[in-house]
Amino acid sequence: MDSEVEKEFLNSPALKIQPNSSHGSKVAAIIRSQSRVEIRSFSAENIIKRIDKNSYLNALNKIYNYTRLHPEEKIVVNISLGFEESEFQTEIIKQITALNNIALIAAAGNDNRQKLSYPALFNKVTAVAALENNKKMMGSNYGSKVDFSAPGVIEITQRDYLPALNYSRTYKISGTSFAAPQLTALLANLLSLRPELSIEAGLKIIEDTAAEINDPLFVEEKLGAGKINSFKALSQASGLYLLLQLSIYFSLFLATLLFFYLCWQKYGLSGVFIFLICSTLAYLLQPLLLLFYYQFGLLKIIIFLAVLVLLYYLLLKSISFYIKQSHNFSLIIKLAPYLNQNLQKQVRAGLNRLLKQENHEQTLEFEAMIKNHLRHCSSSKKCTIYLKLAALLNPVPVDLIIKKAVRFNLNSKLIAEELEKQENYKKQKSIISAELLKLIIEAPYPVKKKSAVVAVDLAEPTVLVPLKNLLLKRNELNLSSEAQYFLLDILGTFGTEASDLAELLEEIISKSSDPWLKYHALNAYTKIAVDRESYQKFIEKMKTEEKEPVTLALD
Structure with missing residues (x-):
């Protein structure tokens, strides 16, 4: 009153x-x-x-x-x-x-x-x-x-x-x-x-x-x-009230610790500032959160959140059903970057299924669509998703994938894994290897570097034969120094499988005037020639005759 x-x-x-x-x-x-x-x-x-x-x-x-x-x-x-x-x-x-x-x-x-x-x-x-x-x-x-x-x-x-x-x-x-x-x-x-x-x-x-x-x-x-x-x-x-209050504060404490841990793990020192900024925003929003609580009550808020979760679950099920049943993937391909990982896997499986069907016109349409999305993607997240879809195509657009990987600094190992795990990879591995070598020889330096890293991560034996031929004919082909550096680095990943090129590497090391070419050749030599009888003798010779940067390969 x-x-x-x-x-x-x-x-x-x-x-x-x-x-x-x-x-x-x-x-x-x-x-x-x-x-x-x-x-x-x-x-x-x-x-x-x-x-x-x-x-x-x-x-x-x-x-x-x-x-x-x-x-x-x-x-x-x-x-x-x-x-x-x-x-x-x-x-x-x-x-x-x-x-x-x-x-x-x-x-x-x-x-x-x-x-x-x-x-x-x-x-x-x-x-x-x-x-x-x-x-x-x-x-x-x-x-x-x-x-x-x-x-x-x-x-x-x-x-x-x-x-x-x-x-x-x-x-x-x-x-x-x-x-x-x-x-x-x-x-x-x-x-x-x-x-x-x-x-x-x-x-x-x-x-x-x-x-x-x-x-x-x-x-x-x-x-x-x-x-x-x-x-x-x-x-x-009421003991229940006390238990509820303690549970709330304990949950908030654990949530705060977890959020801080995730920020630290993902962003390091920057994560501390992200945590502090988010904590400040949460504090400033406290009146609004309390207002919702007092306006609607805890039960209504819980029901509302439960309804949202249910709607989200139904949405996921609907999308999953559409992916499995539909033959029109135009919309799904556009939405792919915004789906969760499970649905993205279903999209790749569904697309792979459609690409195997004997509908040449539809296959060409999907290929053009995926390449177009990959070509125009504007973020690393989108490019990663469309890269995985592009890896399903036959032939794989390796050139486009590498260019996008360079621009957005995508994980080379991820690219290699996606290329390698596709069923059609076994049929295309020679083509993919050739494409990578072509990029190493002809493309600008950043593309050369990314292509070489992908080739190293693939470690595909089929690349060894053309790789050997390129190194043997390096002078005839007038290969650039950078291209030779990357080819030698790839060669080293094959270890003793490439031991028959040990003499070629000895020749490059002995006759080349480029110290960095000698460094890459010696680095590859230490990996492919370890089983040769003359290996230790040659290494001792290098220690005596050469200096940095060549000898850095021996560290």
């Missing part, structure tokens, strides 16, 4: 709470921000928006009649109003407090004296004093009639009270008017958590769990049982 309350404050924490919001709206906002119970507003204002005795009595009578007609409900009434006179309200207060299913909680008043305002001074009305910094707030009434104390200075942005999207740093509300609704919300929460509790039992739990106050007036028993402690009171009322 208070001044007129705007409806939005009854349903959710204040989105637009301002200094000129009504007193009743501020009180309602405090209750709503701390409790999910149903709130009803009874105005004590007259037609000109002033609180007078008649309007106040009329509101009390409405409360009395409602309580009497609903004995099955437990009702907690907050009265953040005060009067000096008691006679005009004595009778109705007695009638209300005589009922077993209602509690009247009233502000002690703000006159800085021992005598409380009415109705807080009435017997069976629970009086609440205000605190600031765990001491009696300046201006708050006190005395032996006070039952409890609660914080009386509340910042509008303080999330514990008003999780509102109002980022004022100066506006505060203060007084016993805003201490009383905190007790009201706590008692309502207790009765909601334990419906079998009587109002007296609920107040007793709050009394038993109240904290001591650092003020001589508390020692003199003039600040009631102490400062209310919501967590302790609710935990004592």
Whole structure:
């Protein structure tokens, strides 16, 4: 019961709470921000928006009649109003407090004296004093009639009270008017958590769990049982509440640790800053998250999330069914980069199935489509997906794959694995090997390098024959130094399988004037010629006759 309350404050924490919001709206906002119970507003204002005795009595009578007609409900009434006179309200207060299913909680008043305002001074009305910094707030009434104390200075942005999207740093509300609704919300929460509790039992739990106050007036028993402690009171009322709270905080702690670990693993030192930025954003969004909680409740939010998960599951199943049944892959190929890994595997399997069918026109259409998507892909993620699809084609567009791999620095081992694991790879391995060698010979340096790395990762024996021929005819073909470097590096990956080229490598090392060509040749020699009788003797000779960078190959 208070001044007129705007409806939005009854349903959710204040989105637009301002200094000129009504007193009743501020009180309602405090209750709503701390409790999910149903709130009803009874105005004590007259037609000109002033609180007078008649309007106040009329509101009390409405409360009395409602309580009497609903004995099955437990009702907690907050009265953040005060009067000096008691006679005009004595009778109705007695009638209300005589009922077993209602509690009247009233502000002690703000006159800085021992005598409380009415109705807080009435017997069976629970009086609440205000605190600031765990001491009696300046201006708050006190005395032996006070039952409890609660914080009386509340910042509008303080999330514990008003999780509102109002980022004022100066506006505060203060007084016993805003201490009383905190007790009201706590008692309502207790009765909601334990419906079998009587109002007296609920107040007793709050009394038993109240904290001591650092003020001589508390020692003199003039600040009631102490400062209310919501967590302790609710935990004592229900072990389930305590377990739930501990589970929530433990889950948040584990989620924070996991998120930090993932950031660190993926981004290293940069991950620390990503973690800090995300944590800050989560803190700033806390009011909005609380707003959703208070607006819809935990059950509705869980149902909403469950529906989203179900819709996502149905979407995945629908896409999977479409991939298995459809012969039109145009849309699926476009969506491939946005699908999860399991669906991407199904896309590759489905496309592979369609490419094997004897429909030449359709095959050409799919090949053109995949090459076009690979040619115009704008990110490494998209290129990786379309690369895997392109590896299914016959022939494989190795030139295009390598160019995209160079531009987006794609993993060479991934490229090699995708080329190697396809069924048609065995039929095309000679072509693929030839394409890679062609790129090493003719393409620009970055493409040469990437092609060589892919060839090394493939380690395909079919490349050995043309590789040997290229090295034997290197002068006739006028191969560039860079091309020879990469060819020699590839040769080294075959080990002793290429031992018949050991003499050629000895010749290159002995006669070449290019120290880096000699380095690559010696590096390959140490891998393919280890079984030769003359190997150790040749190595010793190199140590004696050559210097860096050639001898770096021996480290």
